[in-house]
Amino acid sequence: MLSSRHLIMLQFVVQFLTGTVLILCVVLLLLAFYLRFAIAITRSNSCLVGKTAIVTGANSGIGYQTALNLASRGCKIIMADVTDMEKSTLDIIEFTNNPNIFAKHLDLSSLKSVRDFASEILKSEDKLDILINNAGIGASEKNRTADGLHPVMQVNYFGHFLLTHLLIGLLKKSVAGRIVFTSSLLAFTNNLSLKNLNFDSEKPNYFDRHFVYGNSKLSMIMAADTLAEKLKGTGVTVNSIHPMLVKTPLFTKTHVVYKNMFYDVFMWLTQRVLGRDSWEGSQGLVHAAVSRQLKNATGKFFGECAPMRKPLKAYNKQFCKDIWDASEIYVGLTPEERL
Numbered sequence: 001m002l003s004s005r006h007l008i009m010l011q012f013v014v015q016f017l018t019g020t021v022l023i024l025c026v027v028l029l030l031l032a033f034y035l036r037f038a039i040a041i042t043r044s045n046s047c048l049v050g051k052t053a054i055v056t057g058a059n060s061g062i063g064y065q066t067a068l069n070l071a072s073r074g075c076k077i078i079m080a081d082v083t084d085m086e087k088s089t090l091d092i093i094e095f096t097n098n099p100n101i102f103a104k105h106l107d108l109s110s111l112k113s114v115r116d117f118a119s120e121i122l123k124s125e126d127k128l129d130i131l132i133n134n135a136g137i138g139a140s141e142k143n144r145t146a147d148g149l150h151p152v153m154q155v156n157y158f159g160h161f162l163l164t165h166l167l168i169g170l171l172k173k174s175v176a177g178r179i180v181f182t183s184s185l186l187a188f189t190n191n192l193s194l195k196n197l198n199f200d201s202e203k204p205n206y207f208d209r210h211f212v213y214g215n216s217k218l219s220m221i222m223a224a225d226t227l228a229e230k231l232k233g234t235g236v237t238v239n240s241i242h243p244m245l246v247k248t249p250l251f252t253k254t255h256v257v258y259k260n261m262f263y264d265v266f267m268w269l270t271q272r273v274l275g276r277d278s279w280e281g282s283q284g285l286v287h288a289a290v291s292r293q294l295k296n297a298t299g300k301f302f303g304e305c306a307p308m309r310k311p312l313k314a315y316n317k318q319f320c321k322d323i324w325d326a327s328e329i330y331v332g333l334t335p336e337e338r339l
């Protein structure tokens with residue numbers, strides 16, 4: 001039998017727990033409302049007939065919706081992805097009536113694949129108007145690719161760094177070339193340093209895996225900034241964006257690697273409560289790629305279609321230069337290919 005003292009304690013514990021759960025629910029609800037309320041939709045009506053765009057990671061999620069949107073504006077689209085794109089290509093052609101949609105294999109986790117892709121593009125295209133560096137992974141089982149780079153760093157950052165260098169000549173041939181990098185708010189949670197640019201971690205724990213993603217996304221912002229600086233006066237602009245939380249297969253693919261309870265709760269919240277759909281998630285990316293208002297915008301980081309503050313390290317010019325110089329070596333750029 002419980003004594004009355006025990007009963008009072010039990011009552012206290014139950015009340016405390018219900019209170020906490022209630023507060024958590026209210027906070028979550030407010031956050032969910034805020035995230036729905038914050039979604040910015042591009043008002044741009046720009047027509048893209050006569051223009052050519054490359055979208056990496058175009059088979060799925062944010063990249064697919066971006067390709068679809070640009071296609072509906074009459075743009076010629078080269079969809080670049082590691083996955084077979086037969087269905088997504090046919091879908092985009094059917095949904096938009098734009099027959100100018102092409103799929104080209106690109107594996108960003110291989111420097112050779114990036115070079116092969118770029119050399120084919122250089123042969124087939126005489127200019128490039130929009131380059132969307134969007135493909136990405138959240139985590140990887142392995143800690144090195146065949147090129148000796150960290151897979152998350154290579155797919156998200158190094159691969160795009162090399163690709164952009166190899167295509168820069170074509171972008172300069174456009175009247176107003178635009179490059180957009182899909183970064184993430186998680187760039188704010190990083191431990192990027194010159195020493196761990198190619199992240200080594202013998203037994204990666206939850207936080208290491210989290211940091212390497214943040215590092216790759218911060219590197220993208222910094223590369224966009226440095227490129228913007230180097231390309232001033234060429235007519236090519238470079239910006240980065242974050243799409244907020246978007247319900248895409250990225251989370252499931254990451255879950256398979258993490259196998260961590262915290263992450264699973266985060267994934268569940270993202271997919272069920274806080275996440276927006278891929279169409280909504282693609283709006284900021286499309287805006288940065290086509291908006292007439294952003295004709296002169298370069299070296300900016302956008303969230304919800306508006307410029308915002310970057311992670312602190314991105315303002316350190318020396319740090320950005322050091323990371324840039326080291327990246328040139330990691331991806332094996334020849335002296336002539338450097339910018």
Ligand SMILES: NC(=O)c1ccc[n+]([C@@H]2O[C@H](COP(=O)([O-])OP(=O)(O)OC[C@H]3O[C@@H](n4cnc5c(N)ncnc54)[C@H](OP(=O)(O)O)[C@@H]3O)[C@@H](O)[C@H]2O)c1
Nearest residue numbers: 057060061062082083107108109135136184245246248250
């Ligand atoms: N979803 C979010 O909440 C969120 C938030 C912030 C930033 N982002 C960023 O947004 C971008 C798009 O992600 P998403 O959410 O749309 O994810 P997604 O649906 O998984 O799309 C990513 C695409 O990139 C492809 N890809 C993966 N590895 C590749 C490689 N080695 N070479 C070429 N393509 C490769 C994927 O192909 P497979 O299907 O074969 O993997 C997939 O088609 C990523 O850079 C991501 O980091 C997403």
Ligand SMILES: *[C@@H]1O[C@H](CO)[C@@H](O)[C@H](O)[C@H]1NC(C)=O
Nearest residue numbers: 191196199200201207208211
């Ligand atoms: C930062 O990155 C390194 C990888 O070079 C990792 O081993 C380390 O644990 C990270 N630091 C923190 C505080 O997590």
Ligand SMILES: *[C@@H]1O[C@H](CO)[C@@H](O)[C@H](O)[C@H]1NC(C)=O
Nearest residue numbers: 142143144199200201202203
């Ligand atoms: C990669 O992981 C393996 C085993 O998990 C470990 O032996 C190796 O030292 C790691 N390499 C790097 C560069 O982190």
Ligand SMILES: *[C@@H]1O[C@H](CO)[C@@H](O)[C@H](O)[C@H]1NC(C)=O
Nearest residue numbers: 291292293294295296297298
């Ligand atoms: C872009 O810059 C040009 C030249 O400085 C200026 O004439 C034009 O109004 C600017 N456009 C926008 C949208 O800011």
